[in-house]
Each structure stands twice: as structure tokens, then as C-alpha cells.
Amino acid sequence: MSEDSKFFLKDSDVPKQWYNLVADLKEPMSPPLHPGTKQPIGPDDLAPLFPMELIMQEVSQDRYIDIPKPVQEAYSRWRCTPLVRARALEKALDTPARIYYKYEGASPSGSHKPNTALAQAFYNKEAGIKKIATETGAGQWGTALSYAGAVFGIEIQVFMVKVSFNQKPYRKAIIESYGGSVVASPSELTNSGKAILAKDPNNSGSLGIAISEAVEVAATNDDTKYALGSVLNHVLMHQSIIGQEALLQMEMADDYPDIVVGCTGGGSNFSGLCNPFLGKKFRGEQDVHAIAVEPSSCPSLTKGTYSYDFGDTMKSTPLMKMHTLGSDFMPSPTHVGGLRYHGMAPMLSHLVHHGHVEPRAYGQKECLEAGIQFARTEGIMPAPEATHAIKGAVDEALKCKAEGKSKSILFNLCGHGHFDMQAYMDYFSGNLAEDSFDTKAFEESLSAIPAVN
């Protein structure tokens, strides 16, 4: 074990390829289906929304895909991110466990999102696209894509869920600083938005509505495409740079994780860290126990069904085989905006279904408390989303203490919370909402899942 606390790769040692877990899966994944024909979709079905290079990555079986030079150069402004041994947290927990975290909040926009935003902006630019439309909930994705637009000279239009837009004026400021434009959704800029506002002028928006607006802009303009910040295979693959770096950094630390932990909303930050480790496991090189932590108010992996379902609430996307609470499900308005998605990445759902990843749900309050303990020891103010991963790691470290075992635990600290401090303010003022899960609404939502399965 190294005496050092932080591990950095030299620029020349940062991995030059993304890793695609599909190549090492033991069981084949179920293909996405056309919502009309219920037949597997082909590349042409996705062409109105994505450039062909990304569609090819979406269906690729290759183990490694070269990162284009301009994306490598953009990564080099902050990558590698630090791998840190959390010695102060270990001491506070009085645990024999060795806790490491990979700090993706060190990126320009403060989360793991630029890893795929830069790649997507690059491939769109190469395909001659002038503009990308997208949605954002908590704001991390819209911020990251705006930065990527500045890097590759492509216009970015962000539809931000109105309730978040109003709560977080600093998000608008940073998106505009990067040169992106952002409007509250539902907006008057699209037919979908207008139709919703005509019915309810005070509609406060949802991710589903914002997706519909962004997709409409992309589908109705030749020079415009759409971009998604999680869920899809190519997005998860772009995030694999996290785990690829971590493999090398754990070598520098002269250690290897027994346990890897990530929080899950759409599944991309978890997969980014964990898939390269799971790949080594599937190839028989090294075992690992992977834990996916979700919020108990939106528990797709622990309470959802594993079925074909729509990716959006408007039921316009291809059907994907995934853990889902039903596309009608409306999670309670907790603060972890980045983890409030009814479904889950098909690849991660597949891993959970086959028993390769342990899913676990935690409440908001216990996660924030773990986040505060982390801030007081390691110093970084974690994003509310990331506190779920911290809580998972802390629980495993306390289990080590109870059992007198010295395991190595690695988790993904996927972002800082500087733009999302409301959850902490509510916590300290005693106004934090209780976790809630509406079982009746969930059952109704389940019953609306299409009968393909």
C-alpha cells in the first residue's frame, strides 16, 4: 500500500480509449424495440436524433474505441481526475477499511457529465451539425453540454425543468457564461411546450416535458440534433474514462478495490467507474463486488420491474429493456434532481438482473448526513446525488469495522454540490422533506407498461 493520499496520472498516461463492457458481457443484452412495430430498431431509426458515429457506438461490440484526438485534448484540461485515499474519513469512522474516491467534481462544470458532453459535441460537429438541443433537470448536464459547445463551436439550447430553473439562478448564469442558451420548460418555443402551457399556464415542468421539447427541436430542424446525458450505451462508454483511469491509479496506490460503489439516476456515473472493474471480473482477471445506490424515493433498481418500457413520459422513444417504475411514475420532489428518473440504463439493468451488481436504496436524510461527515473530514461539499455513493461506502466501511476486516472500497464522487446547496440548507433549517414513495401511484404506473415483455 502506498503512503501517499492522492494519485495522478501524467497527461501521457491518461487512457486514450474508452472501454465498452458489452464486449465482455456473459449474457447478451436485449435490443431496443421500435415503439410501433415492436421489432428491434436499426441505425436509421435513430438518425434524426443522433449523428451516425454515435449510433454506431451505441450498437458497437468492440471492447475498446479510440478517443478522438480533439476530445483527448479537451479532456486534458482537467483529466485525469484525482484518486484520493480518504484517510480523514477512515479515521473518523475508525475503520480498518481503506476508502478511496475518484473525484469527478474536479471537471470544469463540476461533475462527470463533460466526459460524454465533449464526445457528443465533437461527433455532432464532425457531422456538420450546427446546434444541439437538450433537456436538464438539476442542471449538471445542461452546464456540461454548454461547456462542450464552447469547446467545439456548436450552439447549445437547453430546456431546463421550470421548477429547477427558478430555484437555481446560478445554473442559468454558468450556462450563459459558457455561451449556451437556457429557457424554462415548458416554453413557448415548441409546440409541445405551447400545448402544455395552453392547458396549464402554471405548469412547473418535468424532465419528460423538457425531453419532448428538445426532441421536437431536433426532429424539426435539419441542422439540429439531440443529446442525452445518461442511460444509453454510448454515454456509459464515454464515462468509462473514469474507471480506466482508476484502474491505473489503484495500481499506483498498490491496492485493488474489493468493493466499487456509485450512485444511480440514469446509470452513467456508476457505469463509468465500475464497468472497467466489472470487465476485469468477467474476463476472470480480478473479482469485485459492485454496489449501485439509488434514492428510496425513486427506487427503479430495488422496487421497479425489469421490462421493456419507454424512456420518456411522453412515450415517444424506442422501448428499452430496463428496470423501470413505469414511464408514468412521478417521483416525489426530493432534492436529488439528478437521480429522479423512472427507468435505468439498459446495460446496468441487465447487470443487476443477472446478479452482477447489488442494488441498494437509501433515504435522503441519511445520505446528506454522510455527505456532511465527508465535508467535515475530506473537505469537499458533495452534490446531493453523490452523497448516496458516500453513504454506500461508509456503510461498507462500518461493516468492515464490525467484522474486523480490512477491505478496499472505491466510490465515485461524481460531483460537487456548489450549485445545489438547497438540500443542505433544508437539512440545517429542519425543513428537509421526508422520503416518500407512493405505492398506489407506482402500481398504476406499472400497469401502464406496454405488453411486449
Place this chain on the structure above:
Amino acid sequence: MSEDSKFFLKDSDVPKQWYNLVADLKEPMSPPLHPGTKQPIGPDDLAPLFPMELIMQEVSQDRYIDIPKPVQEAYSRWRCTPLVRARALEKALDTPARIYYKYEGASPSGSHKPNTALAQAFYNKEAGIKKIATETGAGQWGTALSYAGAVFGIEIQVFMVKVSFNQKPYRKAIIESYGGSVVASPSELTNSGKAILAKDPNNSGSLGIAISEAVEVAATNDDTKYALGSVLNHVLMHQSIIGQEALLQMEMADDYPDIVVGCTGGGSNFSGLCNPFLGKKFRGEQDVHAIAVEPSSCPSLTKGTYSYDFGDTMKSTPLMKMHTLGSDFMPSPTHVGGLRYHGMAPMLSHLVHHGHVEPRAYGQKECLEAGIQFARTEGIMPAPEATHAIKGAVDEALKCKAEGKSKSILFNLCGHGHFDMQAYMDYFSGNLAEDSFDTKAFEESLSAIPAVN
């Protein structure tokens, strides 16, 4: 020149000593004077406010002082900070100059302030002190000291200028997350605060009032001391870790700066980066041109007089020989809260007076524009304070372009702006205040400077 873009030191290579420029000064500094006797003060005069170890550092002539092990350990959670070659900015400017920045925003609290906060908290803890009282304006110092309190188990009470306290609720949230307490100043907790509120219940506070409240708490409680986040010699020395690291990192980059740049409020981030380079210059080892950038609305170095003056508006501190606008001077309420101080660190004032540092003042708008260009190229959203250093570096790079010279420029990016986005919001909404400097008020303020000089 290295091909790499980022330079990190291994934990074991991070400097283990602070550097004290006093040892290499060509001309001796003028001592602080007792405000009553006008005679040089001794250590005992400062003992009610500071632990003896810090007082000894304040007057030390030693070139190097060992960093205590526990402070080294605390530093190791994020230090070294990255030294980055700003290749994207260079490209955007089309300059032959090589631009490097040292990114102190990578610290837990987001600025250079923890470098001294941790040291001060440690020495207070060693001296058996239970609590530290302090003031904060923009909030960076209060945040950093609260984190340091969490690390060393010492209570932190922050008096935050009321207008900032109300504008920045996230600052309260992060200070509380670290376990510190923060109140708006003037408060009902001190006699100074009560007296001011009795006269004017709506008083919106000032740094001078907040200092008075914190000093009163320290002076009237045996187990409580006071801490200052800039200006004093020992604070500047703690910040030298920045430049000490940068010296080694520039070696890794196979380069050496012709020009070093920092922004100046009290002088500590500028001195932290630049003093180790100036030391090499004074020892005849390597030449360097140092540029100190201040806001044109609070131009102590470019318009102030070099005189003995009080450090606070209540005229209760020792008299310090420094560049000052007069302790009665009230700068216009611009957004660069961290640069709004009527005086300047005596050591930096001394360097400017003797022609070793070039002072320069810029307006807020041109600095924010440089900051936005920086964000769109290098990715990081700079603190409004730090945009002054960016503007200084950009101007030097453009001068290189005009003259066809390839110089190496290093500046201190002393913090990110995540908690201080209001300036950018005002810029994009067209509501940015014009820079202003009230010449009449300045002349009156000058005439109130005590006749010691």
C-alpha cells in the same frame, strides 16, 4: 518545454516548509506601531488576539519555516494544486506567449484561503484555544476557516457583512456544513454590533464593523482568539506554499515564468504565488517581472498613499506602513468583495514602493469579459476576484503577440466563482454597475490618515 498540459507533484514532493520573503528583502520593512505611543509594537501587544507561535512567525526573519506535520497532512487532501498550461486560451488569443495558471480553486473551500486557515487553526488548537472569531466579506475566508475548525476540532464563529450574508445564502449553508456558525454583522451578539444597530437598525454592515465584532469576542473571552485572512506577514508566508509548489511544477514544465501575475485585495494570494519567485530574483538566481492587479474602484496600490495607517475602519489596530486609501474610505459596492480593502499588505506595499512589483488597476467589466473568455476556453468559472489576474495575464499575452515575443506568463487563479455568480448574472442581464471611484471622498479619507509618517 513539456508537451503536457498539467503538472502535479507527488505527495512526497510537496514542499514541507513555508518561504518567508523577509529573509531576502533588499530593504528592511517598517515595523508596525502602537496606535497610542506610536512606538514599534512587541509580541505582547498582539497576545490577546493571536497565539504566540503566529506572533513569532509574524516577526520572523527566517527564510524557511517548517510546516507542522498535521498541517502537511491536512494540505495533502488537495495539495499540490494543479499547474496548468492554458493551451486553449493561448489558441483563442493567437499569442506566441506560454500562459500557465496555478489553480487554487481546487481546494476544499474553493480558494487559496485554507492554506493559512489550517495553519492558524492548528496553532490556536496547540495553544489550548477553544474558539476563533473572525469576519468575512465575500465569504471565502469564513468558509475556509470553518473547514479548518472542523479539521482541528476548534469552534469557529464568523461575522459576515450583512449585505453579503443576505445575498449569498449558500455561503451560510457551506459554513454550517463544515460545522462553523455564522451571523449577519452587525449582530446583537456584541456591544459593537448592538451600538450600531441601536443607531441604525437597518445598517447593512461593513468589513470594518465585522472586524470590530470579531475582535471584541476574542478580546473579551480567554479561550477565544481572532484570525485574519490576509494582510499580515504570517498569512502571506502560509500562502507561499502556492509559489513553492509552482517553482517545482514550472521545472516539470521545463519552463520558467518571465512574468508572474496575481490579483490583490489584502495581498495574500498574490504574495503566495509571487514571493518565492521574487526571492529567487533578490538572491540573483533568476529574474522575473511581477504584476499586481487591483480593481479600479478600490485602487490602493495605484492611487493610494504609502503611509502609516490603521488596518480597520474603527481605528483600533496597530498602525501599519502600507499603501492605503485611508481607513475611512468606503469603496463602491462592486462584486469583487474579496478585493475591497482600503489598505494593502505591508510587505507587498513595501515591494511596490521599492519598484519590485508593478501595480495595475482594471475595471470590473473588462475583467469579467476576460473571465468569460477563460471559462469558454479553459472551462473553469473564475471567482470575480480572480478575473483580475486573468485580465492581467491576457493583456501581457496580447502584448507578446503585438511584439512578436514568446514570453512565459504565470498567474494565480485563486478561486472558482461557484458561490459568487451574481457578477456574471448582472453582466449578462446588462445590470453590471459601472466602476466608480469617489475622488472627493478619497481626498477626505486621505486627510484623516494619522500624522506619524
